[in-house]
Amino acid sequence: MFSILRSMWLTFLHAFHKRDTVLYPEEKPYLPPRWKGRIVLTRDPDGGERCVACNLCAAACPVDCISLQATEDETGRRYPDFFRINFSRCIFCGFCEEACPTYAIQLIPDFEMGEYNRQNLVYEKKDLLINSQGKYPGYNYYKVAGMVIGGKDKGEAENETPPVDIKSLMP
Amino acid sequence: MATIYIDNKPYDVAAGKNLLEACLTLGLDVPYFCYHPAMGSIGACRQCAVKVYRDENDTKGKLFMSCMEQVRDGMRVSVADMEAKEFRAHVIGWLMTNHPHDCAVCDEGGSCHLQDMTVMTGHNYRQYSFEKRTYRNQYLGPFLNHEMNRCIQCYRCVRYYKDYAGGKDLDVFAAHNHLYFGRHEDGVLESEFSGNLAEVCPTGVFTDKTLKQHYTRKWDLTTAPSVCHHCSLGCNTIAGERYGTLRNITNRYNGEVNGYFLCDRGRFGYEHVNSLSRIRKPLVRSQLPEATDKYLALKAAASAVSAGRVIGIGSPRASLESNYVLKTLVGEDNFHHGVSDMEHDLVDLALRILKEGATPTPSLREVEKADAVFILGEDLTNTAPMLALAVRQAVRQKPLLEQVSEANIPVWQDAAVRELVQTERGPLFSATFTETKLDDLATKTYFASPEAIARLGYAVAHNICLDCPPVEGLKKEEKKLAGQIADALLAAKNPLIISGTHSGNERVLKAAANIADALCAREKAAGILLTVPECNSMGLAMLGGHKLESALEAVLNGYADTVIILENDLYRRAGEATVDSFFKACKQVIVLDHLHNRTTETAGILLPAGPFAESDGTLINNEGRAQRFYQVYPTAEDIQESWRWLSELGTIAAHDEISHWHGYDDILRAIVIELPAFRGIEAVTPTSEFRIAGQKIPRASHRFSGRTSMLANINVSEPKPPEDPDSPLSYTMEGYRGQPPSSMIPFFWAPGWNSVQATNKYQQEVGGHLKGGDPGVRLISPAGTGEFSTAVPQNFLPLEDHLFMLPLYHTFGSEELSMYSLPIMELAPEPYVALNAADAMRLKLEDGQPLHFTIAGQTYDLPVKTSPNIPSGTAGLPIGLPSVPFAELPAWAILNRNLKWKKQPQTTF
Numbered sequence A: 001m002f003s004i005l006r007s008m009w010l011t012f013l014h015a016f017h018k019r020d021t022v023l024y025p026e027e028k029p030y031l032p033p034r035w036k037g038r039i040v041l042t043r044d045p046d047g048g049e050r051c052v053a054c055n056l057c058a059a060a061c062p063v064d065c066i067s068l069q070a071t072e073d074e075t076g077r078r079y080p081d082f083f084r085i086n087f088s089r090c091i092f093c094g095f096c097e098e099a100c101p102t103y104a105i106q107l108i109p110d111f112e113m114g115e116y117n118r119q120n121l122v123y124e125k126k127d128l129l130i131n132s133q134g135k136y137p138g139y140n141y142y143k144v145a146g147m148v149i150g151g152k153d154k155g156e157a158e159n160e161t162p163p164v165d166i167k168s169l170m171p
Numbered sequence B: 001m002a003t004i005y006i007d008n009k010p011y012d013v014a015a016g017k018n019l020l021e022a023c024l025t026l027g028l029d030v031p032y033f034c035y036h037p038a039m040g041s042i043g044a045c046r047q048c049a050v051k052v053y054r055d056e057n058d059t060k061g062k063l064f065m066s067c068m069e070q071v072r073d074g075m076r077v078s079v080a081d082m083e084a085k086e087f088r089a090h091v092i093g094w095l096m097t098n099h100p101h102d103c104a105v106c107d108e109g110g111s112c113h114l115q116d117m118t119v120m121t122g123h124n125y126r127q128y129s130f131e132k133r134t135y136r137n138q139y140l141g142p143f144l145n146h147e148m149n150r151c152i153q154c155y156r157c158v159r160y161y162k163d164y165a166g167g168k169d170l171d172v173f174a175a176h177n178h179l180y181f182g183r184h185e186d187g188v189l190e191s192e193f194s195g196n197l198a199e200v201c202p203t204g205v206f207t208d209k210t211l212k213q214h215y216t217r218k219w220d221l222t223t224a225p226s227v228c229h230h231c232s233l234g235c236n237t238i239a240g241e242r243y244g245t246l247r248n249i250t251n252r253y254n255g256e257v258n259g260y261f262l263c264d265r266g267r268f269g270y271e272h273v274n275s276l277s278r279i280r281k282p283l284v285r286s287q288l289p290e291a292t293d294k295y296l297a298l299k300a301a302a303s304a305v306s307a308g309r310v311i312g313i314g315s316p317r318a319s320l321e322s323n324y325v326l327k328t329l330v331g332e333d334n335f336h337h338g339v340s341d342m343e344h345d346l347v348d349l350a351l352r353i354l355k356e357g358a359t360p361t362p363s364l365r366e367v368e369k370a371d372a373v374f375i376l377g378e379d380l381t382n383t384a385p386m387l388a389l390a391v392r393q394a395v396r397q398k399p400l401l402e403q404v405s406e407a408n409i410p411v412w413q414d415a416a417v418r419e420l421v422q423t424e425r426g427p428l429f430s431a432t433f434t435e436t437k438l439d440d441l442a443t444k445t446y447f448a449s450p451e452a453i454a455r456l457g458y459a460v461a462h463n464i465c466l467d468c469p470p471v472e473g474l475k476k477e478e479k480k481l482a483g484q485i486a487d488a489l490l491a492a493k494n495p496l497i498i499s500g501t502h503s504g505n506e507r508v509l510k511a512a513a514n515i516a517d518a519l520c521a522r523e524k525a526a527g528i529l530l531t532v533p534e535c536n537s538m539g540l541a542m543l544g545g546h547k548l549e550s551a552l553e554a555v556l557n558g559y560a561d562t563v564i565i566l567e568n569d570l571y572r573r574a575g576e577a578t579v580d581s582f583f584k585a586c587k588q589v590i591v592l593d594h595l596h597n598r599t600t601e602t603a604g605i606l607l608p609a610g611p612f613a614e615s616d617g618t619l620i621n622n623e624g625r626a627q628r629f630y631q632v633y634p635t636a637e638d639i640q641e642s643w644r645w646l647s648e649l650g651t652i653a654a655h656d657e658i659s660h661w662h663g664y665d666d667i668l669r670a671i672v673i674e675l676p677a678f679r680g681i682e683a684v685t686p687t688s689e690f691r692i693a694g695q696k697i698p699r700a701s702h703r704f705s706g707r708t709s710m711l712a713n714i715n716v717s718e719p720k721p722p723e724d725p726d727s728p729l730s731y732t733m734e735g736y737r738g739q740p741p742s743s744m745i746p747f748f749w750a751p752g753w754n755s756v757q758a759t760n761k762y763q764q765e766v767g768g769h770l771k772g773g774d775p776g777v778r779l780i781s782p783a784g785t786g787e788f789s790t791a792v793p794q795n796f797l798p799l800e801d802h803l804f805m806l807p808l809y810h811t812f813g814s815e816e817l818s819m820y821s822l823p824i825m826e827l828a829p830e831p832y833v834a835l836n837a838a839d840a841m842r843l844k845l846e847d848g849q850p851l852h853f854t855i856a857g858q859t860y861d862l863p864v865k866t867s868p869n870i871p872s873g874t875a876g877l878p879i880g881l882p883s884v885p886f887a888e889l890p891a892w893a894i895l896n897r898n899l900k901w902k903k904q905p906q907t908t909f
Helices: A001-012 A056-060 A095-099 B019-027 B081-094 B112-119 B156-164 B192-199 B264-268 B292-306 B320-330 B341-356 B364-368 B385-394 B396-405 B414-421 B448-463 B476-491 B506-521 B538-545 B547-554 B577-583 B598-601 B641-652 B662-673 B756-762 B823-825 B837-842
Strands: A039-041 A066-070 A078-086 A105-108 A161-164 B002-008 B008-013 B049-052 B062-065 B076-078 B132-134 B144-146 B172-173 B178-183 B206-208 B224-225 B236-242 B245-251 B312-313 B371-376 B427-434 B445-447 B495-500 B527-531 B562-566 B588-593 B607-610 B617-620 B627-628 B803-807 B833-836 B850-855 B857-867 B874-877 B893-897
Touching: A039 B008, A056 A066, A056 A095, A095 A105, A095 B008, A095 B427, B002 B019, B008 B019, B019 B049, B049 B081, B062 B081, B081 B112, B112 B756, B144 B192, B156 B172, B156 B192, B156 B414, B178 B312, B192 B206, B192 B245, B192 B264, B224 B627, B236 B364, B245 B264, B264 B385, B264 B823, B292 B562, B292 B588, B292 B607, B292 B641, B312 B320, B312 B547, B320 B538, B320 B617, B320 B641, B320 B662, B341 B506, B341 B527, B341 B538, B341 B547, B364 B385, B364 B527, B371 B385, B371 B448, B371 B476, B371 B506, B385 B495, B396 B414, B427 B476, B445 B476, B448 B476, B448 B506, B476 B495, B476 B506, B495 B506, B506 B527, B538 B617, B562 B641, B588 B598, B588 B641, B641 B662, B833 B837, B833 B850, B837 B857, B857 B874
Parallel strands: A161 B132, B002 B076, B312 B562, B371 B427, B371 B495, B427 B445, B495 B527, B562 B588, B588 B607, B803 B874, B833 B857
Antiparallel strands: A039 A105, A066 A078, B002 B008, B049 B062, B049 B076, B144 B206, B172 B178, B224 B236, B236 B245, B617 B627, B803 B893, B833 B874, B850 B857, B850 B893
8 A cells, every 4th residue: 555655656746857758850869979870971071981891790690781892093092882771770879880990871860760660661771871080080091001093102001111122132 | 540649539540741731631620821731731820739738747738830730640639729829810911901991892801711711719809900912903804813912822823723724924022021923924824713712712812803893701602512614624613603693603512523623614614604695584586576575485486386397406515404305305316416427426426435335434523533644636725624634633643643752741841843854844745736835845846637646546556556557658757656655654653635626537536545445454553534525525425416417407308397496506517608598497496595696597496595594404524523503593484404304394284204304313313214324313412302300401691691582672571482392402592401412502701701611511521522422423334345446547747738727726715605704705716827937937928828628618817927836737716706607627628729708707796
């Protein structure tokens, strides 16, 4: 008997607590920058596509909802020919972001992706690629990698010596 | 056997091996780079260090490179010792100091030995943060990509390319910490075996350039065990697919056949599967639109078959099953081989020699163990490339057996062995039309016409065994050479005679058989190896059938009016005029093929057959080994195996036997019941009902990605995974994860071993046979009932105003299907005619000037290429090039010196 009355009292008291629910969508909740929502592909500081189509995100994905095909431009820079995420399968675990060696794929604090038609949840590269560096400004994978791409020759990456003169016998 | 103690546990291992081999055979993970089972050890990378103790009381031990240490009985070793572990971690740390931050864009990533070993040794994070060395890359031709920054200086590439494959244009340059592995200048790698560098290199310095065009990680490929279709040797391959196109071919280890390597034609000749000239839809040419669906096409074909008098033309590049179903459908009397009559006779003869002779035919692995080799009339590098590679190893056999064992050096001590042997080689005699790439290794070469080669062969046989017929009228030096060859063959333990059908002369084959049987009569463990033209030529010969000529006659004389042509371009089999008149006489032509060619253009009904990657089937290689290849990926409904088309056709036409077949297994069973020659073929691989723990064997790796997304652009609801009714393999990643039977290994992978080096987990002992035995069943064994041939030919006599035209083969260019690959086409020679230098001078012709001639009514106008070696009075015509019309060679060519002909149009598809 007492416990029932106590429960009713506590429930009544909750009516005067500060509300946790907000009036979404008029009022947006605060989402921290590392919140794992919609997946985007970002660009490097030069505006180039960060994704190098290494397939690691696809391999890490536990629901196998990422597929892509690598291709190369004429200067040897690799990028995805197509990049598709089936968001109707995505569980927003963020493994793809962790696997990404170039900070290309990132999960951003946006979850407003509802669709009436499930087919519209299939995002192609044009839907994923944004014009920003996202959470990791300043990183440019091709400035670190040893491959030659347009505008960066051998020995011009970070911490690289000029190409070896193989005809030299100097130590 | 020796007992060694590894981390205080006793193990029985084979004596005489090195410690690394022993550890790997036991399944222990010892990291290594420079060691390769096919090439031995040199101790260059210092990665495989282990602790070796003097005795059980020794607690300190010493670090040893396990690859350089021979197994001794009672040896005490520690792999897990802390000091050894730290040493290995340091070594890889040093190797990685200059390694670029490239894995994400490196084609090796995911199948990289360096990645595996780095993880295995625990070097997870880079400690080195200073400047890295860089190199300029080289252009190495259309097959390989060069990215020298990634090199870890293990020397495997030059050891493979120079020492193993005999290449001359790849080497190590510069010194100390900036070694450079490449050519002296940019250019196409000369060796026909260069593609193996992509697998030999433990990291991404050499990678497959054709894969780069449509790059896919190893884990994303759907792979199936396949058999190479580009020559008669039947090397085992793994074919990989993604998004419906074939992506690459890699080696599938078979301890008896190809071992660790493939030739470039086999590795890069796969692009015909992705070709734009593929036939994708059934065509019925009597209606508009021509493209139709499967059942309408089958109905049209069935009514044509039941209305007409039908003959069938089989193909040496189609599977045994397809040829068999065609033979059953049209009846034994109406089944013809779609090969030139000369080829038909020669392959029949080769089969007879192998079946009735006294000499067994060796596998490629046994070829490597031969200590004296005599080649008659075959340019092996161009007709059966992997056999040439095996012969390169065979010439090392004699010094290995004599000098090296005398010096008490283990064979795997590669540097010491090569230092001791230097350029010492065992006997290799080569009798060919003109120069070949094996000439450098030969003790003696003999360039002559086919008749003269046969005469030399008969003379050698006579020198070995007096029961063989003598040869009259030999020159003194030929007599001496015959004596020398006979002596060398008799002195050897395992002499080997190699010949084949590519010389186009049956006497050459008979002479080879005589020598081999003569050696057997002298109780030598001899072997005879005969190459045949195509991947299933031997199977077709064993199946039996009539000549193409009789097919042509049957139609031209009105005995038949409807013809079914199985995967065959008749314009490559007979003269243009003949084939044209043949097609004109046919009422209905039904063609099954996968690529458009001149024959498919004439077809009234064209059915799209699956090429090797889209079919199941069995091939029989030149030694009579039946090997199964599996479909790699499911195809659209309208493309299917030829045998399936034909059995559906038979079912619709209510054929007695065929309508009872319900799939691949039934056809195989019918072959075994009907044809005793193929008994044993059912044991090649388990039936389609085979399961392990109730599960199929997956074609895709467990990391296969994108399942719920790759087709989502078409429809977000995923379709049901395709099923494979013909084999115990599944098209998905679901299934049994352990090791499958050796005949159906879709890919080599073991935990921690993602690269192709995982092969060692599938072998009984490292570099030996696969667990459960190497796949393939030998169907031919020598009966010893044959007699010595007495048909010694007359010597070749040149004719005035004529040239005896000999067939010349090219690794890149002579084979039909591989020419659809752009990189192969790029390396194929321009059409030419090879002429003796003295003859050319007499004819007042220089290199590049055109020579006009006629062979059997077909005119040719080709630029001259002079050769000092091709015999006077003969000339060489390249076989199979798209712009050189067919001629049955060897044949006499009439010189039309004063006529001018229009240049032949180049037809390339």
